[in-house]
Amino acid sequence: MKVxxxxxxxxxxxxxxxxxAAGISPVWIDEAPDGGGRIYQRPPAGLARDARTLYGFExxxxxxxxETLDALKPKVDWRPETLVWHIRPEARTLNTLSRGRQAEVAYDAAILCTGAMDRVIPVPGWxxxxxxxxxxxxxxxxTQGCGIGRRVAFLGTGPLLWLVAHQYAKAGAEVVAVLDTTSFATKLRAAPGLMLGGMTFAKGLYYTAWLRRRGIHIAEGVTPIAIDGDDNGVTAIAWRDAAGREHRAECDAAGIGWGLKPEAQLADLARVPFRHDPVQANWVPVRDEAGRTPVAGIYLAGDGAGIGGAEVAEIAxxxxxxxxxxxxxxxxDPIETVTLDRRLASQARFRAALERAFPFPTHLARSIADDTLLCRCEGLRAGELRAAARAEAATGPATEVNRAKSFTRVGMGRCQGRVCGAAAAEVLAAELGCDVAAIGRLRGQPPVKPIPIPAPVSAP
Known part of the structure; x- marks a missing residue:
């Protein structure tokens, strides 16, 4: 059996x-030079540091x-630095690119563990x-032991906001502000459910308390105004606090992010159907609790199937x-499957509470200023998408994001909407007066990431 x-x-x-363990030696493909995923990403060999410094509590x-990864490499067909840029379920093949050479990988069954990426809301200067x-x-x-700047501001919401701010401050960077668009009251209402997270919840409390004790400026329930600067870089970040007062902090770099979204392009190309998850505010591929999709031979696990975090990814x-x-x-072993199912169910309850504590701020996405760059690949501004939607709606139905793509080119660039898609859908939904689920999702196209054409073809 080819897996x-x-x-x-x-x-x-x-x-x-x-x-x-079951006697199957799969082809194992990862885009990075080594495994571990983004969460446990390893530095290059020449920059080795101890695990405690790199990963903290994790x-x-x-x-x-x-250790498991390294022990498994000799037992499988390990292919690092390899991009899977297309999957063809009818032929049961993967198209890959590694070090400039293309190849096809045949499979009888495939498990897609494609991870997640940051979800972004464009703000002026982003x-x-x-x-x-x-x-x-x-x-x-x-990976490099360096920061994005010396005086850094962090803006967004979600656990990653607080974790990265803690990691930067601990590494010696000057963190000038941690700006959370979620209000403290929203988090407080979700606290009973968050307690289901046990140590995970406790670690989150530690990060926030650690930052506060060091006098780092923290604001919750903020509204971003702009990231100021010029073509040479960032000079400051401006925001309104919960009371509407304007603030500004000088900085030379900014990190932004509003939670995560699945990297589900391969599942899309494999013709797995999708559904809109209102709790996560994400489109997620359809699968059962055991990881099985409606497409024969395709299985999903980890954040690429729906955001759950590293512990859930291991179980899944x-x-x-x-x-x-x-x-x-x-x-x-039926006992093992029951145990794993129970752990997944428990984690799902905690994850739902986490999403309630740090919801995707649809109000910010829907109110992006007209002159703000929305789709950076195509140079499209939010006002241009709104104007096109109004014009199209006047002559017929336009409540679908792929139709908007056809008349504005939103999501037609190098990232295929992975960066702008979530915000663009909210802008479109607000303009047309409908729920974002009715807008749909940007459909993927091969290659999932840019590749050189032509590229030499290797033997399978």
């Missing part, structure tokens, strides 16, 4: 671990993932040099592998 696993983060590692879990997503700021710190990766094995006729 392919895409992704070597927590979900991919635990999936491959179960497959190898050092033990990260070390376990890395495309200036020195502005990154929260995830990119964290990657710079982990193991569960999806067991599902694949059971579907292939292997005997699996």
């Amino acid at each position: 392919a696993v895409v992704g070597a983060g927590p979900a991919g590692v635990r999936a491959v671990e179960r497959l190898v 050092a033990k879990r990260a070390t376990s993932v890395h 495309t200036r040099p020195g502005v990154t997503t929260l995830g990119a700021a964290q990657i710079a710190l982990k 990766g193991a569960r999806a592998a067991l599902t694949l094995l059971a579907d292939a006729g292997h005997r699996i």
Whole structure:
């Protein structure tokens, strides 16, 4: 049986671990030079640092993932630095690109563990040099031991906002402000559900308390005004507090992010149907609790199937592998599957509380100023999308984001809407007076990321 696993983060590692234990040696593909995923990303060999410095409270879990990863590499067809840019379910093949060479990988079954990326709301100045997503700021710190600036402001909402601010301050950067668009009252209402998270909740409380004790400026319930600067970089960040007062902090870099969204382009190309999750405010691929999708031979695990975090990804990766094995006729331990299912159900309750505590601020996305750059790939401003939607609505129905794409080019650039898609859908929904779920989602196209054409073809 030919099995392919895409992704070597927590979900991919635990999936491959179960497959190898059952005697299957899969093709294991990851875009990064090494595994661990973004959450447990390893630095280059020449920049080795101890796990506690890199991962903090997650050092033990990260070390376990890395040790399992290294032990599995000789037992599988390990292919790092390899992009899966297309999947063809009718032919059961993956198209890959590695070091400039293309190849096809045949599979009978595939587990897609493609992870997540930051969700962004455009604010004036968000495309200036020195502005990154929260995830990119964290990657710079982990992989290169450097920050995105010396005086850094962080803006957004969600657990990653507080974690990255803590990591930067602990590494010695001057964190001038942590600006959370979620109000303290919203978080307080979600507190009973957050307590289900146990140590995860406790770690979140620690990060916020640690930042406050060091006198770092923290504001909650803020409304971003702008990231100021010029073509040379960032000079300041401006915002309104919950009472409507304007503030400004000088800085030379800013990290922004409003939660995460699944990297589900391959699931889309595999023709897995999607549904809108109102709790996460994300479009997520359809799968059952065991990781099985409606498309034969395609299984999903980790944040690429719906945001759950690293611990959930590990559990879901193991569960999806067991599902694949059971579907292939292997005997699996029913006690293990029940245990994994119970853990996933428990984590789902905590995750729902986390989403209520840090909701995606649709009001900010819908009120993006007309002159703000919305789709940076195509140079499209929010006002241009609104104007086009009004003009189109006057002559017929326009309540679909792919139709908006056809008459404005929103999401037609290099990122295919991965960055602008969420905000664009909210802008369109507000202009047309409908729910964002009715707007739909931008459909993916191969290649999922830019590739050179032509590229040499390697033998399978």
